[in-house]
Amino acid sequence: MKVLVAVKRVIDYNVKIRVKADNTGVETANVKMSMNPFDEIAVEEAIRMKEKGQATEIIAFSAGPAQCQETIRTALAMGADRGVLVQTDAELQPLAVAKLMKAVVDKEQPGLVIVGKQAIDDDSNQTGQMLAALLGWSQGTFANKLNVADGSAEVKREVDGGLENIKIKLPAVITTDLRLNEPRYASLPNIMKAKKKPIEVLAPDALGVDIAPRLKVLKVEEPPKRKSGIKVKTVAELVDKLKNEAGVI
Template structure:
């Protein structure tokens, strides 16, 4: 069974994100970049399925500039078999990403697509769902456990107030939640081997997909700085403040 895993290159989760001086965009010029953490979990899950004998080939896909090759190499070093970069300098919206992934699915014919549930930059949480919609496939989002059979999968989802266990038929799209697994440390021999694994680069235009933006960004603002705390005299004052000022109780 072939698995496609889309991976996105985002600002590293440990970097404190800043806006550019003119407020036009997030300043990513010199920030450390890494694989989106949810996508890392997706790659890890695919590798575990392969190691368990439930999956065959793993194809990692990224969409973006040539710089995205580093996250694809990271996926290959973790254990993906080959990689595809759809090259574009444009920043795409989730629908455009989903449309492109639909084309990738048409070419690769996987039985399963495992996506991160969202990327830590856009936080849209849409591409996986849209891809399932475009393909007419079942979707199992926010997976915290995945059992794969030959014709279907059982997925435990994290929902408000508990867990939901659902069964989906294959082919399907699964999106990963944080607790699905802990991605492994890549070994040095695998980093070396990753250099020799195939990484294809295809220009975005070759897919003939309309990826023009449908949204307009009106403005960006940094969160308000946290103001200094105050010291309360006693529990009664604390309760009063929580009740009357913060209005949380």
């Protein structure tokens, strides 16, 4: 079974982001970019499936500017076999990405798609569910554990009250939660090997997908700042403040 994983290039999770002065967005120039952490978990899960003999080939998909090739290379260095980049400098929203992925899935016919449950830039948490809908496939979202068997998958999901177990038919879309696995680091020899692995570059037009944004971003602003508080010396002082100043206990 082929497994397709999606990897998004996002501002590194350690970077403190800055809102642009003209309120059109967030500053991305000269900022460290990395693979979305949830997507690293998706790549790792696919590699483990290959190591167990459940996956035959891992395709790493990305969409966005040319630099997304670096993100795909990271996936290839971790252990993916080849990459597909839908290259565009246009703004991509989740529905458009889901449609681009559907076009690639139609062509590649994977038995399973694994994506991160959300990207840490737009925090949408939509693409996996949307892709499953467009394909008419089942969806195992917020996966904490994945067990692929013949024609179906058991998914343990992280939900509000704890964990939930579902059984879904394959092909399916899985979205990863934090506890699914701990992604590996790419070794130096594997980073070197990854440079020789192929990346196919496609244009959205060639896939016949309309990627025009549906949501218009009117402005992006700094959140309201909390005014800094005080340090207290003793528990008695804290209890007094909570009771008589804040009035919360």
